[in-house]
Amino acid sequence: MAISDLFNRRRKDEADTAESSGAAEVVLPTKALPKFLTALSARSQPVLLDLGPVVGDNVTFFGEQLGCKIFVEDLYKDIERHARDGKLEEFPAFLAKRFPQATDSFDGILCWDVFDYLDKPSAQALASQMARILKPDGVLLAFFNASEPKPGPATYTRHVVAEPATLRHRSYPAARGKLRPILNRDIVRMFEPLRVAEQFLLKTNQREVLFRK
């Protein structure tokens, strides 16, 4: 069965829900996600960690189609809370204790674009934790902005798995927008001992990186 077949089982009311919710939605391509899904589906009863805001469609997809046990830890809410409380300088220390899971717990980790909202110390703290809790041969998917953030209201993005190589991006308000992009060499160094398995620079100037332990 190809990955595309899994997407054909999506419920037909997903599009209606998006339209009726009124959320701003952009449909964008992804190249690393199909690789991530392929790696995940090759594992028996995969355990997945999703750091993004909870998306019902994604829970349904990963749970029903890929048979994953999914852990949802909305890191964007934590960033929002710290930003609103003016405690962002405490965020690296918070991240160091944020994940009580044992080492080598997850077959797959979805970071989405959370690193775009973190300063260097916070990004390093999060990357270290993710490297710790990822299982050997597990995969981690992360998106990084490759250009300076555009001016405008600050938003977070819900990434909704749609087609095999397509994500629906639904924006919602944020207390703080994206920060300056992290250099590629710093990204690679940050995630050690994970290695870069696949990397794509899209036309949208977003870098998609698939790490493997």
Add this chain to the structure above:
Amino acid sequence: MWKRDEAVKPTGGQPAVPTAPVTPPQSAGAAAAPQAVEPRRQQMERDVVNIGKSVVIKGELNGSEDLTIEGHVEGKIELKDHVLTIGPNGKIKAQVFAKAVIVLGEVNGNVTASEKVDIRDNGSVDGDIVSPRVAIAEGAHFRGSVDMQRKAGQPGQQAPGQKSTPQQVQNQNQNQPQAQNQPAVAR
């Protein structure tokens, strides 16, 4: 049916459980249709029990009918083969077991359903969910894990309408040209 400890505080003047209306006996000449509708309505009212928003229960709730909770419950709730609805004012700090669970309020605890868990807009669940089907609305809060009980080689535990298990997907992937456990080759 109900196991409640002394902490149960029904609302003053308002029963926690609505009583069924009393129907006066009807003569033989009365129309059959209203008589048929009335017992059915009574049966439906008896089948759904409401716990009001000022009710606080600490302990174990068991039941054999659908239940809507608008109050506070701490402990354990078990409704095998029935639907549990946590209303918008409901605050649950308990382990929950039911056929289906609909959350419009707050649940702090693990939720196990034999059919479905539905977290509606403004609903909140902090805990682990075990259910073959899970629906989470866009405005809902959820933190925890979701296990849809999809185990390889165990068809009996497949979600309703499921056509393939992860093991079948894995077997089919193994039949694909690309190797397992290696990064996929870009097309």
